[in-house]
Amino acid sequence: MYNSMGSAPNQTRTECIRCGTCCEKGGPALHLEDLELVVSGALPASSLYTLRSGEPVRDDVAGTVTPLEDEIIKIKPARGTQACIFYDSTLKACSIYKSRPVECRVMKCWDTGEIEALYSADRLTRRHVIPSDSGLWKLIHAHEDRCGFARVLSLVRELGSRAEGENLESLMDMLNYDLYLRPMVAEKTSIGAEDLDLVFGRPLHEAVKVLGLRVEVEDGRHVVRPKA
Numbered sequence: 699m700y701n702s703m704g705s706a707p708n709q710t711r712t713e714c715i716r717c718g719t720c721c722e723k724g725g726p727a728l729h730l731e732d733l734e735l736v737v738s739g740a741l742p743a744s745s746l747y748t749l750r751s752g753e754p755v756r757d758d759v760a761g762t763v764t765p766l767e768d769e770i771i772k773i774k775p776a777r778g779t780q781a782c783i784f785y786d787s788t789l790k791a792c793s794i795y796k797s798r799p800v801e802c803r804v805m806k807c808w809d810t811g812e813i814e815a816l817y818s819a820d821r822l823t824r825r826h827v828i829p830s831d832s833g834l835w836k837l838i839h840a841h842e843d844r845c846g847f848a849r850v851l852s853l854v855r856e857l858g859s860r861a862e863g864e865n866l867e868s869l870m871d872m873l874n875y876d877l878y879l880r881p882m883v884a885e886k887t888s889i890g891a892e893d894l895d896l897v898f899g900r901p902l903h904e905a906v907k908v909l910g911l912r913v914e915v916e917d918g919r920h921v922v923r924p925k926a
């Protein structure tokens with residue numbers, strides 16, 4: 699769904715033929731209208747992830763990598779694919795059809811006007827789904843202070859093609875803080891490990907791959923390697 703934004707309308711269609719292409723391109727971003735689906739558990743926290751403000755994302759249509767202006771909550775892809783986690787490829791059907799989010803309800807590949815108008819409006823963020831008096835916010839702010847994307851991007855820019863020096867050490871500190879924080883929170887709180895990509899955004903080592911960084915695990919730590 700997300701990657702289909704910006705595609706030209708499919709001129710050969712006039713109705714949905716359930717080809718599954720939009721669901722295979724990825725799950726939708728959520729909007730305020732979808733809040734009830736999250737609150738009711740129709741969209742459990744374990745099925746969602748956050749793309750944080752400033753996070754670099756690839757626009758496959760424009761061929762660019764651009765930092766996000768504002769935070770987005772999306773439905774996760776199924777493991778090892780881009781397809782929405784709720785897409786049943788055998789049946790070519792949505793497994794939560796009656797509870798599908800608003801982007802899915804308005805998506806028409808042959809007429810993209812409605813979804814383009816909706817796309818950036820009233821986006822759901824963590825502020826809407828994590829109560830303001832939750833102790834989690836202290837951890838989220840601490841994570842943002844240590845692993846905010848403004849700092850990540852600045853360090854990567856200054857790193858250039860060299861994988862050495864103070865900037866590299868700072869970057870690896872951030873990657874490892876993100877790496878250790880998640881299991882620690884899962885162990886010491888009632889938050890499930892599967893919910894952490896919503897709480898802290900997707901793992902930092904995954905998010906920085908789009909910047910061309912090669913991150914490997916060595917002795918249980920993340921290390922950044924020179925590009926091959």
Ligand code: SF4
Nearest residue numbers: 721782784785792802
């Ligand atoms: S929620 Fe359902 S309709 Fe929406 S992208 Fe996922 S599988 Fe497709």
